[in-house]
Amino acid sequence: MKNLLKLSDCSIEYINKLLDKSELCKIGKYDNSCINKIVVNCFFEPSTRTHYSFQVAQEKLGCKVINFYPHDSSILKGETFYDSIMVFDSYSPDALVIRSNENEYYKQLLNKVHCPIINAGDGTKDHPTQSLLDLLTIRQEYGKFDGLKIAIVGDIKHSRVAHTNIEVMKRLNMDTYISGPSEFKDESYKYIDFNTALSEMDIIMLLRVQHERHSTQMKLSKKEYHEKYGLTKERVALMKKHSIIMHPAPFNRGVEIADDVVECEKSRIFKQMTNGMYVRMAVMHEMIGE
Structure with missing residues (x-):
């Protein structure tokens, strides 16, 4: 699966596969294929658990992690959500983890972004x-x-x-x-x-x-x-x-x-x-x- 946007898109078999893989991660059974992969965490809403558990997960896998903070960015100069995401896409990351208060924010990014999008929560819709x-x-x-x-x-x-x-x-x-x-x-x-x-x-x-x-x-x-x-x-x-x-x-x-x-x-x-x-x-x- 290229993206993880909604769990309703995932079959029960795929969900069980992810749960099984989670159990393997718990006991340290995972390979090194994520080492040096570049991941950008873009949280446009406040987050503690989701943001930092993603970051810890990424670092345990050996990823290189970039955290984007809207309050310390050109968002304050009027840059849009879409343009901010496309900035990071232009740097060819291996994945984008995104949270937004906008329902289905990802629809404007599909067929535009060149890497997997992982939805870390969109408005009142999905998590x-x-x-x-x-x-x-x-x-x-x-x-x-x-x-x-x-x-x-x-x-x-x-x-x-x-x-x-x-x-x-x-x-x-x-x-x-x-x-x-x-x-x-x-x-x-x-x-x-x-x-x-x-x-x-x-x-x-x-x-x-x-x-x-x-x-x-x-x-x-x-x-x-x-x-x-x-x-x-x-x-x-x-x-x-x-x-x-x-x-x-x-x-x-x-x-x-x-x-x-x-x-x-x-x-x-x-x-x-x-x-x-x-x-x-x-x-x-x-x-x-x-």
Whole structure:
């Protein structure tokens, strides 16, 4: 595959191949075919986990990494997103990793850019590597996907993580639900009451409220949100015995998740972050290695 833009473009067989390759990267089984390959990370939105796990992944593979920071570039002089990307394309890199707040930003670049594009998140649409690391975490926990029940709780409407995960999880025969405030609901997905979900789901995946994507202020205060939809110790006690808690992060302590739940026994939040590095190693190797 030349690019990784949307997980919906990938077959289940290919997704499993990437997950298998991620497991190999975890135990150090990868060749040196990425050494000295030039990769440019272009993040037009703030990022901690995605940006720096990509960079660590690239450096572990031996790549030469260039990080583009829009706030320190000719973007401030009026240069467009497209022209900025074409600047780097003119230097013949081996891959571009791009994040933008524009949905499907990559459409203007296809048949223009001469190297693989890896989508590190576009607007509210897709986040393929986040979904892959979520799937890897779930597979490590349960050894399967078929029949598992997951509730994704929070700001569904503005979450590229939710949209990407629900699409692929349905194809993997997972029973997927959404929960949270009605103002963030997407009517095309099955809804479940939050407190009901706690006792029925195998996985509770929390999302932060993405205020930066809202055109109007959230109806609930942070305190009210926590009271109605926050995962507290008391609510964790209602969860199934072998259920787990996930969150793509960044998380807001005291809003969607209580401070003492972030690293509780059921939490796999930091494991997701570790898996993100291995998934991104696998994706980079798939795109520019061998």
